[in-house]
Amino acid sequence: METRAKSKFSVTFVDDNLVEKITNGTNGHTGTPIPLSQRGSGRLTMGSRTSAGDTIELPPLQEMDEEVVDIFYKPTELLGESPLKGSSVFGFCTPKKKWGMLEKAESVKKKYGSPSTPKTPKSSLKQYPSTPTTPKRPSTDSKSGFTTPRSTRRLSGVVQEVRTPYSFRKKVKQRINKIVFKEDSSSSDEEDDDDDDDDSSYSLSEPEDESKENIDFQEECIKTPGKTPKRTPLKHSKILSGTPGKKPTRVLEKGGRGRKIKDVEMVGKADDYFTSNGDTGKVVTSDHTLSRLETPRLSPEALQSILSSVATSHQREREALLEEHMHMFPRWMTFLCEGFSVFLYGLGSKKQLISKFQQEYLAQFDHIVVNGFFPSLTLKNLLNNITEDIIDHTGSFHSIQEQLEFIQGFYTKSSAESLFIIIHNLDGPMLRGEKSQSAIAHLASIPHVHILASIDHINAPLIFDSSRMSHYNALWCDATTLAPYSEETSFENSLLVQQSGSLALSSLIHVFRSLTPNAKGIFLLLAQHQLDQKDNSNYIGLSFNDMYQRCRELFLVNSDLTLRAQLTEFRDHKLIRSKKGLDGIENLVIPLDSNILHDFINQQESDKLS
């Protein structure tokens, strides 16, 4: 079947001349000032366009007797001239193919793998079942491609249900781009070379793949000229011109960071939602689990230590980026002083950047730093910090509203000193809520309070409605740093990190300090015992009775009730864990590594000495 497919189908590209005609036609048409609304309603114009282009000039009188419709006021400045600009950011794709990801990775491997170990494509396919043979993708799918009569190749708009792999469609698009682009840019030699490379790279792939690609590609051809003969080429040319194209960047690479980063453009494509979620078919993924690995999950400590040893890529470029953003500091400060809030967005942790800003500019002012990503942050915390630490107010408040009003009263006075509030992650999990957002927006609207915030979540703008936004009075700044979100993600329970219930040393010390001397003694006794037994692999913990005996000897407790009460407290703080042994006796353990425990004991001793 595969060989048959190969023999039967060949790739044919749309003729250059044809495309040229089409693009010229459409371009010529958009050049005329006839408004959009009119274009749709005038049947005559439509007909003439399709048949003979724009040669027929309609007398103006005919247009006059159409109903009076105003020309749309087009937001050219806001959205740019072409509504398709930047659609590549949100272009369509989401093939639900079982091995899509792996194939992609494989293709990279092929491309960038060392030439010394050339891999036959077959071997890779042995590991992953090839796509056509998966049960989810019935063979009829591909058959429908085969049985399409040749005559329909060009013009029939037969809609076929075959899903095209994303990467492939991309290639086709690229090709069309090239065709269109050739006419526009005379100096596209470089790109031609690139495309030649591309050709060779995927013509090398093994026959099965090729046949599939041929089918898909043919469909693409059918669809493209048949269904949307005009728009497609035009669209692509616009995409190319709209996105940060190859040419400008290429020129720049010699100069390094010579210029400022261009603005990004965006236009959402809501329709994609339906294409990706429309079919309710089951999600196709493999059944592999992480337990196939020797270490399915790393412990947080190990992760941290490994990550700190890994050299981050693009260090120099990141620093340059940071440097560039730091030039904006005076501007931010100006904005803040003029009563605006500043919102920073973009990929990468902005904590370092903002901390720099804080150090350089805010040392002279009262300011508050809020870690929005902190999981147990509350609005009350924030407001209390303002009223207690900054205003030095000792009263309490009945409600958040009252506290806000108090703050407002304090800071509306013309004699009030400025307060700066820095919020890392205004979209943090605890600040997302309606209440906290409106409270913070209220804060931002107070004259002497200035807010500098960063946002990271992809859907963050959804939490600001228009009236809240106007309270914030925010100006946006692109502060992409591409720095790793190490601190922000440290609170997250990641899937790939072991969720140990163990205590960190710092929190242990924290709790320990709040204990009574006797309780400290009890805990130290247990810790010491556990350390003594660290070489004993069968150690199951100190039994309660032993514990009681020892504590009595040291005059730490007077009855076993007091000891039990004490232990309950430890248990509540997760300082100890108790296990029932085989004999039914309760054994007590501190759930900590022996080296951490050792550190802890050492620290306690040094504290005692000092």
Place this chain on the structure above:
Amino acid sequence: MATVSVSKGVFSFKRSKANKRKEAASTTLDYWTECDEDTRDRSYKNYVKCWQMVTNILHDLQSSVHAKVFEDLVHFIKNARKNCSIKASENHIESMQGQNDIPTACLVTGVNMPDHEAIFESLVRLLADGVTPHIAQLHSRDCNTLRSAMHKMITQLMGQNDLVDLDDEVMIGPSIKRRQINMTVLTSWYKECTDVLTQEKNSSKLRGSTQKATILCNDETCKAVTSPRKAVASPRKAVASPHKAVASPRKAVASPRKTVASPRKAVASPHKAVTSQFKAVASPLKAMASPHKAMSSSLMAIASPHKTVGSSCKEMGSPSIAMKSFSNNGSPQKKIKLSKETSLPTEDDHQPLVVILEDVESFPMNVLHDLILICSEHHCDLPFVFVFGVATTPAAVHRSLSQNVSACIAMETFQAEPSTHFLNHVIEKVVMSDEVPFHIGGRPFKLLLDIFLYNDLSVKNFIKGLKLCMMQHFMNNSSAFLCCPAPERASVVRAMTPAQLDIIRKLPSFRSYVESCPPKEQAALLLEEKVCKATIRRLLNKLDCWYDCFCCLVKVVHALTSSLPQAPLGRQVREVLTTCLSHELVETEEFKEADKMLRLMAREELLPIVTNIIGILIEWVEKDENLLHLHDELSLMLGRLNSLDQLDQVNDNSITEEMQISIQSSDRFHLKEKLLEIAKKKYKKPNAYESLRSEVLQLLINAFEQLLKPVNKQPLHEVLFFDSSSMVKRHLVGMPRAALTTALSNPHHYLQCECCQLEDLSSVVPTLPDVSVAYKLHLECGRLINLYDWLQAFISVTEPEEDTSSKRTIDQKLQARFAQAVSELQFLGFVKPTRRKTDHVARLTWGGC
């Protein structure tokens, strides 16, 4: 400075007292570092001045733009009570109904939420000025429960709220305990308020005796002063006596002993205000110990509450409602003299209690229900008037209220002006103003308009954008130091240093101006300071004149074309302005189209337009001779148009005959050709009106051609005009989503490294940052992603040489990097953990590349 902690999310840094510096120094100027050092101060001053001018203009506009609807509203509120009481006197049964219906004004404000605050602010100001001191403003954000809503309402009505805020020091006991704030207290308080009014009115005749009465009963006043808590704690008692007073006001005046009850209370509240501000009065304990002393001081306080309160009002800057109400209580005589209310019959002493609900739609429905029911319950004692701010339609209120609740309110709808109307005013007064030296160019203006029309319809945001443009202009443009109000310009130009002069000389528009001069002048302009300065001054003044003339002609163009079918140049002045600012009007396609239509215009249509244009021009004729000339010529032509007689009636006959002939022809094609021919022939012979019409149009077009040049053709336009939209757009229209996806799919865009250039956005290169690789791989998946496969794919991308898919051990470094990348994606909201399948994550986005 560490802000990393596992136990704390908020860190406060109080400025140390040691490095406390002068507050005055910490202005924006310190950070105004983007432009040259020597022009910085000047630019900043100019900016402050310009912005001040604009705010002043806006302030005036704000109150005037809604004048019409406010007038109606105020009238409604004033008369709401009167209508009720008239009804009551007319018919007893009807009065029962009338009493229970709370008069409600439904102010439809439109969807531009950000502007509403300003609308209600000016409404409150207006009401407090002349109608009633008792106003409560409720926001939905404060009213999550009925209790908080009631508390808020009653405290505001009684004027307590502001007191609490102002008291930074120890309060002399909370004026009224939170729990005790209820409708009974409000009722009794209101009774006393009105009593004071009626009584004082009577006493204005017998002024002396009342004064005496107050002094006589010193012991009671004293108690009231020292223990306000007590006074309030027994509202029943307090209510009891005023009842009597109400029953027989005349009697009350006759027997001074009884009248005390009411002034006592009135004294109690201003007293608190005074103590908090002046601390003139000793602590309550002391006051108890020596009642006489306390009495004297409190009397002083009574004697001068008006003064003190008045001054405190001034200090605060914005006269608060509460203070107003005190000043009314404190010095009723004054109040009587001031307000016109008192000249009206006695019923009007019942000043309405206005409750303004700014955003009714977002109130919790049960709270709103209960609030209305409670108020209607007390409506016979307390003359409530509601004002509902509705963003959508009045129907929304009816839809959300149940029948028994909406039966309690008698709603009347008022339509506020749409925000576009306000915007037009702003454009007219600010953008096209000749006072403000700063002007906005075509592109940023278009941007601001786009944001207005397509994003929020909010004038407030438009003004925000305008402010940003202004800041940007003065901050980034070193030549902006010359952009000062016209009267100051002479001195600024005179004081220019050579360096500053060089800045101006380097401006492209000035250079091209120099090049267009004869060579002799060129040398003088470039070398001689004096000549150059004189030229700069002249050019700037000329630019000012030009802009005036420009704005006038924009209005002329608007008058000319706005009524055309399809309005190719737009129906609003702003649209014409946008076109004219950035393009040469006569050259634009839109104008050519409009011109075509104008040349076909009938006389009846043209006449009013020309009259209109002359009306516009007449305002400007003194300022510019070009316009004067245009005006005179147009008036002449108007005269000719009016006196035009129908000369060309005769010609028409022949044409109609011809037509009849052609109609006889049977062939369709021939008919068409003939008709075209006829049309052409007809065109060839213009009648008197037609020639006159083309003359008028030609005159106007010549004027447009000559004067409506785009801004950037004028010399020195850089000084006064701000004409770059990219920076403003970047700050106003944030694109967090696009930035994020761009950075992930094409990190090269930001990093600009040599290693990560992508041929197309979907390709993957091993050198990409980890998170980007993980992102690109996850794009290939559907709604669920297998972590193991993802990890394998990740490894094979980052380390192409390694073949790990079969091994059980993998490089820990790679695993750690992958874990970090995934948790970053989780943090960014692209994936989330799921329980649908082991070791899978759910994808949260769709599309993308």
